[in-house]
Amino acid sequence: MNRLKFGMVMMSLLCLFTYSPAQNKRVSLNSSNPDITWKLMPQAEVEVSGYEISEAGYVAKNEVKGVVPGVVFTAYVEAGLEKDPNYGDNIYRVDETFYNRPFWYRTEFALPPYPKEGERVWLHFDNINRYADFYFNGVKISGTELSIKDVSGHMLRSKFDVTDLISKTGKNAIAVLIYDANQKKTRDAKDGFGITASPTYLSAAGWDWMPYVPGRLHGITGNVYLEVTGDVVMEDPWIRSELESNEIADLSFQTALKNCSNMKKDVTVTITVQPGNISVSKNIGLQAGEAGMVYLNRKQFEELIVKNPALWWPNGYGEPNLYNCHVTCNVEGVVTDTRKITFGIRKYDYRFEQNAAGWPVMTFYINGQKLFLKGGNWGMSEYLLRTNVKEYEQKIRMHKDMNYNMIRLWTGCVTDDQFYEYCDKYGIMVWDDFWLYVAYNEVENAEHFKLNALDKVKRLRNHPSIALWCGANETHPAPELDNYLRGIIGSEDHNDRMYKSSSNQDGLSGSGWWGNQPPKRHFENSGSNLAWNNPPYPYGSDRGYGLRSEIGTATFPVYESVRRFIPEDQLWPLPTDKQLEEDEENVWDCHFFGKSASNANPINYKKAVNEQFGESDNLEAFCEKAQFLNIEVMKGMYEAWNDKMWNDATGILIWMSQSAYPSFVWQTYDYYHDASGAYWGAKKACEPFHIQWNASSNSVKVINSSSANLENVTATARIFTLQGEEMPLYGDSVVLNVPSANFQEAFTLNFNPSNLARGKKIKASSETTIGSAGLAADGCAGSRWESDYSDFEWIQVDLGEMKKVQKVELKWEDAYAKQYEIQVSNDAEKWKTVAEIRDGSGNTDEIIFKPVKARYIRMNGLKRGTEFGYSIYEFEVYGENKQLDDLTPLHFVRLELNDAAGRLISENFYWRNGVNELDYRDLDELPEANLSVRVAEHRYNKSEDTEMIYLQVKNNSPTVAFGNRLRLVDSITGERILPVIMNENYITLMPGEMKLITIEADTELCKNGITLLHKQYNQKEKKVLSLGYK
Secondary structure (H helix, E strand, C coil): CCCCCCCCCCCCCCCCCCCCCCCCCEECCCCCCCCCCCCCHHHCCCCCCHHCCCCCCCCCCCCEECCCCHHHHHHHHCCCCCCCCCCCCHHHHHCHHHHHCCCEEEEECCCCCCCCCCCCCEEEECCCCCCCEECCEEEEECCCCCCCCCCCCCCCCEEEEECCCCCCCEEEEEEEEHHHHHHCCCCCCCCCCCHCCCCHHHHCCCCCCCEEEECCCCCCCCEEEEEECEEEHHHEEEEEEEECCCEEEEEEEEEEECCCCCCEEEEEEEEEEEEEEEEEEEEECCCCCCEEEECCCCCCHHHHHHEEECCCCCCCCCCECEEEEEEEEECCCCEEEEEEEECCCCCCCEEEEEECCEEEHHHEEEEEECCCEEEEECCCCCCCCCCCCHHHHHHHHHHHHHCCCCCEEHHCCCCCCCHHHHHHHHEEEEEEEEEEEEECCCCCCCCHHHHHHHHHHHHHHHCCCEEEEEEEECCCCCCHHHHHHHHHHHHHHHCCCCCCCCCCCCCCCCCCCCCCCCHHHHHHCCCHHHHCHHHHCCCCCCCCEEECCCCCCCCCCHHHHHHHHHHHHHHCCCCHHHHHHHHHHHHHHHHHCCHHHHHHHHHHHHHHHHHCCCCCCCCCHHHHHHHHHHHHHHHHHHHHHCCCCCCCEEEEECCCCCCCCCCCECCCEEECCCCCCCHHHHHHHCCCCCEECCCCCEEEEEEEEECCCCCEEEEEEECCCCCCCCCCCCCCCEEEEEECCCEEEEEEEECCCCCCCCEEEEEEEEEEEEEEEHHHCCCCCCCCEEECCCCCEEEEEEEEEEEEEHHHHHHHHCCCCCEEEEEEEECCCCCCCEEEEECCCCCEEEEEEEEEEEEEEEEEEEEEEECCCCEEEEEEEECCCCCCCCCCEEEEEEEEEEECCEEEEEEEEEEEECCCCCCCHHHCCCCCCEEEEEEEEEEEEEEEEEEEEEEEEEEEECEEEEEEEEEEEEEECCCEEEEEEEECCCECCCCCCCEEEEEEEEEHHCCCEEEEEECCCCCEEEEEEEEECC
């Protein structure tokens, strides 16, 4: 027998979305098949060639059981030959040279009895990373006899016709030689990775959230299977939808056909679409060995005009309705090939509208509906590619639960079809990058890159969830690749989705901030990395928010998770600031709380937790306090963009929403699917109907990021002291209407009613376009008046009538006055000086003078303290009593939004210090509250196979019950039950208040019984109740 490739067919081909053949016979060759065992061995330790290795009965020494789909390194981990790479610094101690070389994969199987005479047997490989040579039953079926690295893959599908090679009675053998990416990037090398590796998983060589993986994720990374068909097969069937309006959709279908026989074939292709029971057919004749195309459209078949289609909508805007298209290829009454395609009817549109600075801001539309994007970046599904089908559903469902509508696949990091399937199911749009990064916008072999890119588009284009194709991360592809990518999106996807060259420019507002920033900062400034562009992107309080594709912060996981990956003897104390800045050997840095994640500014994060919530004397206390910082910061980022909705802002994607490795950065839920405070902050801020407070201006707004109008809703603010007493003087309420995909300001809270100047008329000797005089009396700590660059400038407030005044507070920006006067007047003509400042130092000046009646109060500048003009955040004027003393410095803000029937549709909660900003240490002084938890209902949800638990949680104390966390554990093992879906957590209850908490968990996880644990902030955790499972 000729030992070169025999009857080999190598195509850029794979089953399309939700490929579930109705009649094609398929045999899985994955490791999940109990009849299949893959073996691994380093090429250097094998003395024979692939011809011998692929013979049935071959046995090698020192074989290791392989994992398919999977990577080489994971196989050695599963075999117990490497220590748990999640734990401590284990993965950093692995001998990478052992893995950074080619490996053989090998398996044997017996062909099931069902292939009939005349049927063909195909061997499929969905993905390999990065290069591969293929052998089957002693024959090389890829490349030539002497070629190596025959398949340059990543998302390039491989399909081989092995009909004439297969043994129908005995064993069959497959051997695959896998090469890692051809590059020099060792763990400590400074060489670039992407230039010589792409297309691949670019983070495999390490990032500031993922460790270097020995072998750089080389392996058989996709499904392997046999498929039995007839002589005529389909390639890349595709069904499209075009909307004339939301009431009429036109369907069209196309597929490539190949006659693999040596005879002419008359072929009938039939598609059946459900719901709707649409069925049409078309005939085509194919000569022996001929390939052809079949097209079906509305011009040929009126049945393909769908009236009142069930549209696919993203989460929050409607239901993600899906259709099924069953395709059959028939020759003389015999079905030779089938496909099942799941698709959605929708239409994406994109517009660029100018912001206040005249720069374009990109806005997404779907089915004519304007969208406000809310979501996150997905770096990897799991750093060793160990995500199974069920875990994909869990992860995507958690994104839906956070009220997200988009995930960005950073540098095309996912190669598993299940990800897209669940995004389709749950209404999560996908921003899909190709494999290019800012430092690596060139590739070693452009033709190999193009083949993978083409296959990716053909493979995924049936997914309604894909909303954007993007060429490169934070840069533009090299012109050759950029033009090619733009071309195939046009030719192979018909521009149904936009192709965009760069992930953060050209209508986008850049990347960052990165380190922890308090919410107020996000409301006051939109800055990011494009501030250093030439020309710089315009940032400020009223511009530059735009569509932000990356913005993030460090995110500490919960204590129970940290204990799983940091050794016990290193859990406390935390690294010092010096260690965080310099030490690369610290185990904390191995999990990206240190120098390796300097972008996240761990020093600032640790400082923020300690200064805002108080120093901790153990890790459990620090982790608990960190969750409330996580809530505040994550919620603040999203709410700052909500606040600027359509007034420059069109959406925000945080960096990142998904955790691929046990770490302290860039995540909402952690590696174990335990939701951190960031998860709850995001879930709250991204809800479709949302009421929120601006920490800078004290403005309360209602955000409607849905397709439904809100009519006669009531927005209410309630203010409580630290002890839980409501203070009606500081609250407010109003009835308003909020159109779909829009917002409405309800009111501005006044936490300083004694300030006589707030909201009064104010004028100045000069002002700038972004620093008008009125901003100094708007009650907003983030806006400010700016004068010309001159010593002799003034600003005055008109109280409207004669008032007795005795104090002025000036809250300076950096541009302060060294010398100035406070003057009063009855007519704004004749001025009397009541105070002189001769040595001002900025910050806040409190000027007390003898009580005097006046209508006008003026700051008269004499000498600047800087080279700039004067700049004042707030000009405050007080009478005899500066401030009411009934509101405790640390207090609580509760917002409620009720519909016209009085039903609560949004609730929000904040803690605020009106005297010492961001000082929440008094929370430690709250006494333990008496909480009762009662099971209102416990039932089994058959459709989802989950336990549904409804709890009534009540505060029976006269004190505030702050920051209550609930969690589930296994009643026998004590292990956490994860993931769980809850309506809220870390809740605060005022005296006598009750909340209904819903919890959903997979029944399989609850089979040993459920124990509910409760922990109040700064108190010990307690067992509340135990339940069986339904």
